[in-house]
Amino acid sequence: MDCCTPSNNVGVSKSECPSCGNKGKNVQLITLKSLLKALALETIKPDNSYEFCSNSACTTVYFNGNHSQTFAEDDLKVPVYQKNPSMDVPVCYCFDWTRERLMKAAGTAQQPADQIKAHVQAGRCGCEVNNPQGACCLGNVNAFARDLNKG
Template sequence: MTTLCECSPAAGSATCELNAPQRQTASCPTCGSSGKRVDLQTVKALVAISLRQIQASSFWFCRSQHCPVVYFAADNGQTLTIDQIRERVYQKEPERPDVLVCYCFQHRVGDIQQASPEERAALIADIKAGIAADQCACDIRNPQGSCCLGNVQQVAKRVELT
């Protein structure tokens, strides 16, 4: 990809070949949804099968609620389904009150649904404080491999709209 460079004026009107990293995408082989890249460490930490069965070096997270696949490998077609994961996955069961939505601080969907507006605000503030204190490990504990705060806020917003 050729882009105008941001060189000093002394460079003239030259253009540079910038090697911007290409954004990789992969689609779930079962449902076709676009996956979210996750670290191999996350997959290894959350699978409930022997790590000898992990055949790929990179995995993607399938966010589709109606698909049984949690992780898939684009390079070899390996899939890991909900019954092969140690934790129930919020994205697969977002309406179930007993499913964790915050894996580090152990908050369930039902905790947020049953909380008063003040309690929800306090719960979110507590999660933010835990994040600020570096007490979370969402990259390992959360099946999506990233922070769950957005999911928690989404559940809280749905409750407020009902």
């Protein structure tokens, strides 16, 4: 089983982000342990559940269910695709497909989503420890490609 199988993808929680009110998406504790900087990692409460806020206008990346703790992008070792519009931010964290790289591949024979799928099928992805949302990035890659094709 790999990180992109449906049983490992995390769903929407019932908790709302304390900063913006959007519904969060559950993330595994391993995601926070892998991506938080040391000072932030020292404050997590392993018995709590954490959610990811995907709202691009919100500064909160992770929050716990009782809203007593939040983490912002500055607390993470990596930039967050949903929060950071920079061209060098990964859309696919496992295989380093940045916005810029995806744009360069647009209109060429290179099909990033197909390449990523092949890596996933070969058991090479590690989304739960590489991607701040803690889930498969293919949806983000496909949405970004669709937006490129519209523009």
